[in-house]
Amino acid sequence: MVKHEKAAVLPGISASPGIVIGKAYVRREDSKSFVPRTLISPSQIHSELQRLRRAQDMVAEELENLREKIIRHLGSSYSDIISAQLAVLNDDEVRKEVESYMKEHHVNVAFAYRFVISQYIEFLEEHESEYFRERVADIRDIKQRVLRALISKHTVHSSLKMDDPTIFVARELNPTDIVMLVSENVVGFVTEFGGKTSHAAIMARAMKVPMLIGIKDAGYRIETGQPLVLDADHRKLIVQPGEEVLNEIKQEIQALQRQDRIFQEAHEENAVTEDGYRLTLSGNISLPLEVKDVIKYGGEGIGLYRTEYLYLMKQHLPGEEELFREYRHVVESMNGQQVIIRTIDLGGDKMSVLWDQDIRCEANPFMGYRAIRICLNNPPVFITQLRAILRSSAFGKVSIMLPMITHIEQLTESLEHIEDVKAALREEHIPFDESIRTGMMVETPSAVMNIEAFAEKVDYFSIGTNDLTQYTLAVDRGNERVLNVYDHYDPAVLKMIKMIVDAGRKFRIPVFVCGEMASEIPALFLFLAMKIDGVSVSPRYIGSVRRFIKASRQKEAEKHLGKILSMRTRREISTYLNTLIDKSPGS
Amino acid sequence: MTSEQITIRNKQGLHARPATALVNTAAKFKSEIFIARDDKKVNGKSILGLLVLAAEHGAELTVEAEGPDEKEAVNAIRELAEDHFGMGKDS
Numbered sequence: 001m002v003k004h005e006k007a008a009v010l011p012g013i014s015a016s017p018g019i020v021i022g023k024a025y026v027r028r029e030d031s032k033s034f035v036p037r038t039l040i041s042p043s044q045i046h047s048e049l050q051r052l053r054r055a056q057d058m059v060a061e062e063l064e065n066l067r068e069k070i071i072r073h074l075g076s077s078y079s080d081i082i083s084a085q086l087a088v089l090n091d092d093e094v095r096k097e098v099e100s101y102m103k104e105h106h107v108n109v110a111f112a113y114r115f116v117i118s119q120y121i122e123f124l125e126e127h128e129s130e131y132f133r134e135r136v137a138d139i140r141d142i143k144q145r146v147l148r149a150l151i152s153k154h155t156v157h158s159s160l161k162m163d164d165p166t167i168f169v170a171r172e173l174n175p176t177d178i179v180m181l182v183s184e185n186v187v188g189f190v191t192e193f194g195g196k197t198s199h200a201a202i203m204a205r206a207m208k209v210p211m212l213i214g215i216k217d218a219g220y221r222i223e224t225g226q227p228l229v230l231d232a233d234h235r236k237l238i239v240q241p242g243e244e245v246l247n248e249i250k251q252e253i254q255a256l257q258r259q260d261r262i263f264q265e266a267h268e269e270n271a272v273t274e275d276g277y278r279l280t281l282s283g284n285i286s287l288p289l290e291v292k293d294v295i296k297y298g299g300e301g302i303g304l305y306r307t308e309y310l311y312l313m314k315q316h317l318p319g320e321e322e323l324f325r326e327y328r329h330v331v332e333s334m335n336g337q338q339v340i341i342r343t344i345d346l347g348g349d350k351m352s353v354l355w356d357q358d359i360r361c362e363a364n365p366f367m368g369y370r371a372i373r374i375c376l377n378n379p380p381v382f383i384t385q386l387r388a389i390l391r392s393s394a395f396g397k398v399s400i401m402l403p404m405i406t407h408i409e410q411l412t413e414s415l416e417h418i419e420d421v422k423a424a425l426r427e428e429h430i431p432f433d434e435s436i437r438t439g440m441m442v443e444t445p446s447a448v449m450n451i452e453a454f455a456e457k458v459d460y461f462s463i464g465t466n467d468l469t470q471y472t473l474a475v476d477r478g479n480e481r482v483l484n485v486y487d488h489y490d491p492a493v494l495k496m497i498k499m500i501v502d503a504g505r506k507f508r509i510p511v512f513v514c515g516e517m518a519s520e521i522p523a524l525f526l527f528l529a530m531k532i533d534g535v536s537v538s539p540r541y542i543g544s545v546r547r548f549i550k551a552s553r554q555k556e557a558e559k560h561l562g563k564i565l566s567m568r569t570r571r572e573i574s575t576y577l578n579t580l581i582d583k584s585p586g587s
Numbered sequence: 588m589t590s591e592q593i594t595i596r597n598k599q600g601l602h603a604r605p606a607t608a609l610v611n612t613a614a615k616f617k618s619e620i621f622i623a624r625d626d627k628k629v630n631g632k633s634i635l636g637l638l639v640l641a642a643e644h645g646a647e648l649t650v651e652a653e654g655p656d657e658k659e660a661v662n663a664i665r666e667l668a669e670d671h672f673g674m675g676k677d678s
Contacts, residue, residue, distance in 0.1 A: 124638055319674075
């Protein structure tokens with residue numbers, strides 16, 4: 001190792017937080033150009049076919065392995081993608097075609113296999129239905145695995161015998177890659193492409209493995225074996241760090257780990273301010289496997305269970321039983337603590353392959369066909385999910401939450417569906433919690449301006465600060481060019497939040513906050529000042545939120561509220577809040 | 588030879604998952620099984636072949652079987668298609 005070589009710092013986008021040190025493993029995707037073409041004699045065909053058989057067996061074993069890991073981490077409902085891959089792997093016709101191609105052209109088996117399977121891939125790529133085209137990636141994956149096994153006699157799995165903690169570098173990753181690699185010695189992920197909301201990113205966050213995306217030409221700028229520091233918290237990748245940098249990073253990691261232990265040790269403590277104001281501190285999850293983190297940090301229930309993942313991961317619309325099994329597992333794991341299940345918020349940045357291509361290519365997806373709009377337009381999909389949620393309510397404390405409500409008719413119609421489903425379940429003698437509560441996300445300005453009308457009809461509000469900010473300021477939070485427009489400390493946003501809290505108080509229903517804002521200390525100060533009833537944050541923030549609340553005084557915070565709400569600019573507000581917090585013992 | 592017409596009832600057509608179910612059912616029989624659509628005819632035990640048929644919702648396919656258990660094979664595949672390939676009525 002060249003110790004004094006200057007380290008390269010590559011900027012990236014954080015898709016999953018954390019800091020890790022490891023050795024690079026670079027996955028190059030250009031292996032197809034490596035397939036050699038050699039002429040063989042007819043007598044060799046038999047042994048070549050046996051080689052193919054052995055390679056396929058290796059890959060089958062690898063897939064079975066992967067299936068086990070998926071079931072262990074995610075549950076059996078996610079594993080049917082593997083069944084389809086195995087069917088492709090063991091395709092009889094492919095074997096026959098490979099054999100006749102070899103007989104006709106006298107070429108080696110790897111070349112013949114590549115030719116045969118590539119023809120299928122090309123054909124399917126041209127398919128008019130995107131639904132079919134999406135599957136091409138799975139077939140291409142099988143092709144890569146088989147060729148790798150044939151040529152290098154290694155499977156992906158066996159080529160990754162990594163003794164040191166490894167940072168995996170690839171052009172792109174899929175969720176199954178993440179699951180498989182995390183069970184090896186992979187401690188971080190770096191990709192050239194992919195979005196923060198990609199399935200792989202959701203999975204990396206759920207598995208708590210740091211991930212940086214958008215690192216240009218990562219595959220060329222990094223060599224396998226090179227030492228790396230992946231610092232997603234500061235959005236940078238350090239290639240070949242020097243001693244000094246490494247020591248600094250090690251200390252930072254240790255400090256974070258110490259802090260994390262302290263947060264975990266406090267898991268039984270309530271989130272109560274010094275002067276006795278208590279709020280509910282719960283966790284947000286996207287995948288059932290995150291429940292254990294909510295418990296570990298002592299979240300009081302789940303304030304937001306995002307249910308899109310099962311729809312995004314599957315090749316078909318999940319059925320009632322699948323959904324029910326998943327919800328029941330989460331509800332039972334939380335042992336009587338409240339689980340707020342949000343009905344699907346697909347669309348916008350999350351779109352399943354289940355919907356037509358037309359819908360997926362909307363010019364304005366955040367203002368388009370999404371969430372409750374899709375559900376009310378597809379009653380069978382909505383009803384299936386509602387049945388599963390209601391059935392799970394027999395096993396703990398469940399609440400329903402409706403996303404993206406903009407006008408009252410949507411709410412009324414949704415509530416009617418819920419009542420119909422309850423009636424049907426009663427008829428069928430299927431148990432559910434008769435006292436189940438239904439609330440709504442408040443995340444559109446129209447809902448806020450008309451908030452009292454909604455307050456009459458629901459059992460609670462939960463403020464989705466990300467969308468509320470985006471819609472209030474008319475700014476796309478995914479667009480870097482207008483990033484400076486997006487700011488949830490804008491006076492307009494804070495006034496909206498205040499209106500929601502006031503309506504909640506007037507109609508005696510609790511108001512929660514479940515957006516990213518709730519994990520920020522200045523925002524927490526404001527929420528305490530407004531006497532919010534609860535916040536729900538990503539499990540990893542539960543500890544720091546609790547620490548701040550325990551060191552704060554609600555009455556003290558409240559004194560500043562009038563002044564903050566009368567401020568004209570966001571800058572004034574942020575500066576004021578930061579000064580207050582610097583003085584407070586909780587920061 | 589036994590043959591029969593089937594209709595694809597799955598809304599998303601005969602995609603990877605139902606095709607996998609068809610292949611797994613076909614593989615249980617000794618007979619040779621072919622699925623045909625218009626002028627295309629593929630091996631019923633090949634998932635890639637079935638995908639190439641690109642059978643969408645409502646597509647009419649012909650199931651042909653030749654061998655010792657051809658009748659049972661065709662029956663089993665017809666029932667599977669009627670059952671939406673085991674994916675539930677809404678699929």
